[in-house]
Amino acid sequence: MFSTNRRTLLRATGLAALTAALGIFPPTADAQEKIRIGYAISKTGPYAGGAGITTLPNYELWVRDVNAAGGIKLGDKKLPIEIVEYDDRSSSEEAVKAIERLANQDKVDFILAPWGTGLNLAVGPTLNRLGYPHLAVTSVTDKAPELAKRWSNATFWLGTSAQISEALADLLGKLKGEGKIGGTIAMVSIADQFGIELSAAARAAFKKHGFTLGYDKTYPMGTQDLQPLLKDAVASNPDTFIAFSYPPDTIALTEQAQLLKFNPKIFYVGVGTAFPLYKGKFAANSDGVMGIGGWNADSPQLKDYLARHKAATGKEPDRWASSITYASLQVLQQAIEKVGKLDRAAVAAEIRAGTFETIIGKVKLKDGLLQEVWSVGQWQNGEFYALAPTSQPGARAAVVPKPQWQ
């Protein structure tokens, strides 16, 4: 009995030692022909819609751009990117498992982030433990500053819920001061972390600016008829309608508002407003609609990016997180080139400390967070221009009241 045990133990120890030895001596950098980059993204499940428009096309576009230019410069030679891709099926467990697999089995050099707040928070601890830089672009959470402190490898790029709501409230406060809108707001929000955080921050910010909430309700995900909600919102006779909604609801709310001839001075809807789908569906009626996100559409770099995105993927990018996703990848590339070797810790530190030239302009993170983030945009003549924060250079003036639905 004892001897069997000892033999097993010896064998296990030997195996462990062997594994450890293999781990200690990875293939040397000069033998490297390619840079292997992996990611797990939601190709199926409820997050596929968001990932399919914001994240995946930009990963593909970036890889294509980098490889077309010969690859990422490492020392005196350029290495092309090789991609390892998994589907996380919109599940946190799958996402974490895929990250482990990418790191331990596929031994990729870098890992790109999944789509969405939930999945980014889910894979955060694993990426931190494995020591991979984590560019958590499509995550909006008030915990971002705290997480960036805890995870030295992680960076956050879309601002916090409070930032987004406060920028919106500031803009509304300014418009109220100019006498363009009255003080009543109707607000609806989706009952998940995104909606709860944004609406909570908005409630406080609206109060600070002297607004009253005539209607303030949440609705569950997957609600197939939003008309009852909208009717009660209309009944509160607001000048401003705010919805912290997801794409299907954003579309449905806009459509129902048109049917009900609900024409508040400000009509603001959530995720999906900045999608090309929105403009495509509502055409002239999108004019004047405000939503989350926005970009400085007059910038030549973004115009060029828009054209390349369209040429490569056949679709326009969304006007919120798409360009930031692409910019984050440019930052990753420049950080790798500056470090000059595949040293993940050094690259993560460089991402946080360095200054980078990207399509959204000069990027310099502060405490792991991108500070200059657009929070409110508005469709004006077929383009989704950024309005707020109003202090940020490139902010456009808001068109208020919104033109009546046609």
Place this chain on the structure above:
Amino acid sequence: MLLVDIVLPGLVLGGMYALIALGLTLQYGVARIMNLSYGESLVAAAFGAFSLYSGLGLSPLAALLLAVPVAMGLNWLLYRFLLERLMRRGKDRGAQEIDSILVTFGVLFVIQGAMLVAFGGQYYSYSYLSIPLTILGSTLAVNRLVALLFAALVGVAVYLALTRTRIGTAVRAIAVDPNAARLVGIDVAALSGLAFAFGGGLVAIGGVLVSMFLTFNAAMGVVFTMKALVVVIMGGVGNVMGALVAGLLLGVVETAVARLIDPGLTLAATYTLFLGVLVIRPTGLFGRAAS
């Protein structure tokens, strides 16, 4: 006026629920296939309507003329070459159900995968008949009214076909007891295949009509499968009238809860109603007692 404003939109929402459940009633209740790929088939029909509308400018209502026969053909093939042998192999209803669940679970991923390759993961939406119509002071969208109309017409037509025709009677006999049906000379396999194919045609009607007013993507099928399942079980498995009534009831209750109590509780109301019905009538509203 609030009452009208709850009942009318509620019926319209319920019409959609009934519409998306009618096909499952035939497939599950009659052909005995617990079709887990149901929602995916519905979304596939929605994509079909979208493609015909945006590509060729073909109205979704005209697309029905194309979508329904195609869907029936595909479903018939699916039954004939995949499901029929399961039905023959399964010893009893329980075994058949489990087998059909496993197979259609696989079919789900095949359809979803094909849609992902063709359309990607992003959302699709188009506008058709998005015109307001005011009835008794309540504003409704014409496209949703059309869906309600179709649900009522198709529901009643299928009900009449099942109860008033010879084939319908044979199909109902199969639903009750396939072995006894065989003894009186009914071709069980052929008629089950027909019922399954017909159910598939109804799924296509649902998908095409729903695409006029709901935003959809390739990943959304499960939402429809769940809703259809709730409606079918609540109405009494295999009972077309039951599905129609259960769907309408669900719509009215959801709308009433959203207007009178809180929109956040609609989902809770759905499942409370579902559980309530099952506690009082375990076989559903129109279901027969289990034999």
